[in-house]
Amino acid sequence: MSQAQDNLIVVLDVGSASTRVLAGDVNEGALRYCGHAELASAGMRKGMVADLGPAARVVKNAVEQAERVARVNIDSCVVGVGGPHIRGLNTNGGFDLAGRMREITREDVKTAVERARAVERPPDREILHLLPRQFLVDDQPGIFDPIGMIGARLEVDLHIATCSGSALQSTVTCANRGGVEVTEAVLEQIAAAEATLSADERELGVCLLDIGAHSTDFIVFFEGAVAHTGSVPVGGAHFTNDLAVGLQLPVTQAEELKRQYGHAVVTAVPQNAEIEIANPQPQMLRLRMIAEILEPRARELLYFVRENLRQGGVLDALGAGCVLTGGGAMLPGMLDVTESQLRVPVRTGMPVRLSQMPGELAHPSWATAIGLLLYAHRTRASRAAENNGLRARLRAIFAATY
Ligand SMILES: Nc1ncnc2c1ncn2[C@@H]1O[C@H](COP(=O)(O)OP(=O)(O)OP(=O)(O)O)[C@@H](O)[C@H]1O
Ligand SMILES: [Mg+2]
Numbered sequence: 393m394s395q396a397q398d399n400l401i402v403v404l405d406v407g408s409a410s411t412r413v414l415a416g417d418v419n420e421g422a423l424r425y426c427g428h429a430e431l432a433s434a435g436m437r438k439g440m441v442a443d444l445g446p447a448a449r450v451v452k453n454a455v456e457q458a459e460r461v462a463r464v465n466i467d468s469c470v471v472g473v474g475g476p477h478i479r480g481l482n483t484n485g486g487f488d489l490a491g492r493m494r495e496i497t498r499e500d501v502k503t504a505v506e507r508a509r510a511v512e513r514p515p516d517r518e519i520l521h522l523l524p525r526q527f528l529v530d531d532q533p534g535i536f537d538p539i540g541m542i543g544a545r546l547e548v549d550l551h552i553a554t555c556s557g558s559a560l561q562s563t564v565t566c567a568n569r570g571g572v573e574v575t576e577a578v579l580e581q582i583a584a585a586e587a588t589l590s591a592d593e594r595e596l597g598v599c600l601l602d603i604g605a606h607s608t609d610f611i612v613f614f615e616g617a618v619a620h621t622g623s624v625p626v627g628g629a630h631f632t633n634d635l636a637v638g639l640q641l642p643v644t645q646a647e648e649l650k651r652q653y654g655h656a657v658v659t660a661v662p663q664n665a666e667i668e669i670a671n672p673q674p675q676m677l678r679l680r681m682i683a684e685i686l687e688p689r690a691r692e693l694l695y696f697v698r699e700n701l702r703q704g705g706v707l708d709a710l711g712a713g714c715v716l717t718g719g720g721a722m723l724p725g726m727l728d729v730t731e732s733q734l735r736v737p738v739r740t741g742m743p744v745r746l747s748q749m750p751g752e753l754a755h756p757s758w759a760t761a762i763g764l765l766l767y768a769h770r771t772r773a774s775r776a777a778e779n780n781g782l783r784a785r786l787r788a789i790f791a792a793t794y
Contacts, residue, residue, distance in 0.1 A: 400426075401772070402458070402469040403764035404451065404567055405580070407757075408436045408629065409605035409719065411450045413458040414753075414761040415466065416746065416769065423769045424747035427462025428761075429454040438625060439475025439607040441562040444569060451570025468573040470768040471563055472760050473520060474580030474602070474609045477556035480621030480704075483511050486528070486547025496529065496538045500546050508550040518557040520579050525549040525617040536616070551618045553579045578767055580760045581611035581621055586770075587763030588717050588741030588756075589613065596711035600741060601697065601730070602760065603720025605629040608693060612706045620704040624696040628720035631689050638685040645671055649682060656690035656725030658683040683725070690726060694733035701734075710736045717741030719757035 399419065405412040415427040431454045435443030459466050485507030489500060509522055527535040529543035538546060564574045584602045585594075594613035602609045604627045612620040631654070636646035649669075655661050658680055665679040701707045713736040716726055721740055730738045743762040745754060753762065 397465065400462075400464055400466075401765055401768045402466050402572070403472070403761055403768060404455075404469040404572065404574075405472045405761040405764060406436070406441065406447065406451065406563060406566060407433055407604055407760070408439050408475075408607070408627065409433060410757065411447075411454050412758065412761040413451075413454045413466075413469070414758075414765050415458050415462040415464060416765045418769060418772075421773065422747065423765065425749040425753075426464070427458045427460075428750075428753060429457035429461065431457070436606070439604070439623075439627075440477065440556075440559045441566045444562065444566055447566045448569035451566055451572070455570055455572055466572060468575050469567060470576045470578060470764055471567055471574045472580040472583055472764050473555050473560055473563060473577050474604070474607070474623070474760070475559065476607050476623045476625040477559045478520075478579065478581070478609060478621060478623045479517070479554050480618070481511070481552050481554070482525070482549065482619075483508050483552060484547060484549045485510065486545060488545050489543065491544065493542055493544050496541050496543060496546055498539055501527075501539060501548075504546045504548045505550065508548050509552060511552070513554065516557045517554045518560050519552055520555050520560075520577060521551075521553040521582065523551040523553065523618045525551055525619065526615070534615075551621070553582070553618070553621050555579075576768065576771075578764055579611075579621065580764075581609050582618070583761075583763035583767050584609075584717055584741070584759040585611055585613065585763065586766045587743035587759045588715055591616070593712040593715070597706075597709040598712040599697075599701065599706070599710050599714045599734070599736075601714060601716050601721070602718040603627055603693075603716060603726070604718045605720070608697065608718070608720070610697060610700075612701065612704070612709065614706065614709045619709060620701065620706045622700045622704065624693065624700060626689070626693045626696060627718075628723070630693075631686055631720070631723065634685050634689050635682065639677070639681070640672060641669075642671070645669075650686070650723070653679050653682055654686055654723050655679070655683040656686050656723055656729050658687050660725055660728070686723070687725070687729070690723070690729040691733065694730055698733055707734075710734070713737035713739070715739055715741040717743075717756040717759040719755075721756045
């Protein structure tokens, strides 16, 4: 492998609406943009690959396009996994350190995590990430890194992010058929969080909502750790379909109308505002009518999210509020509906800017891909530093398990 190839990181986000490839290179530890491609997805259904042939052809074309822009050869990638099949669960486990006080080792941490992850999982569930929420040494909670501490008992509270094994396999097969090997699979919410959330927000408690086309995936951080992950099967495509049915328009026209004139709050649209549309016949359309169709869908989506957060016991943990990202976050009024449903402050999650990144990527729909790149860069660096320093060693243990 040449030096340039060695420094290359490529990520793949096979979304329900768009397939995105993003390439970055690492120079003296610094990550910078070197190419991207975005194509309309094919063969996707409910956030999963349903028809391998068309989905893989899009991946192949997107990879080739990114290769031309970045002037590199792409043969492997880190892939995002998301959608309604994602489930998170919190467990804990621990053990006595041979009945006496002694220094806690990396092996002990591994053993505690093994105990905590040994829960019954339904068949066809794959573990994507093991995310320690805190360690407890002799019942003292709130410990992030116990290696080197002295104690007689070690416990860990763990968040386990799982996905459907067959959905994961289809995504990997889709990438393979598109001509790229998959080196790692990362939960899309974790990636999107990497690109949009601050350390303070994660500490105070925050919910990141990634409103995609077929699903809305979310993750809650509290006291710096993942407290909850979930997904509801409603996304921007449902808003568009409601418009298409309600106004008797083709889906492509409904999508255009939504992007240009859509609003999720009826009362925010001036009462007399109208536009002229040519299809199905030339007519005037009240803009409020569009909002009247979109608002109930937005409320329903946020109701599902709120119920999920309530059941997960994290609804009152959102001190820093909620952050909306994904293409669906661009619908005007979504922030207001979210604020009124969850009763917390809400902001849009624009992805951080990579060095040399073109302006068109500064859009919430790129948050997952940009976050995948940041995540892959960070875990790569911490793996390289595995033997230097305790923190790096600990992170390396808990890097994606796939
Ligand atoms: N300006 C906009 N206004 C309203 N909606 C928008 C806008 N831009 C994009 N969207 C919506 O965002 C959705 C696509 O978002 P995104 O690209 O994040 O999805 P995806 O990653 O392909 O899908 P998923 O994450 O569900 O697999 C579409 O439903 C689209 O209608
Ligand atoms: Mg997405």
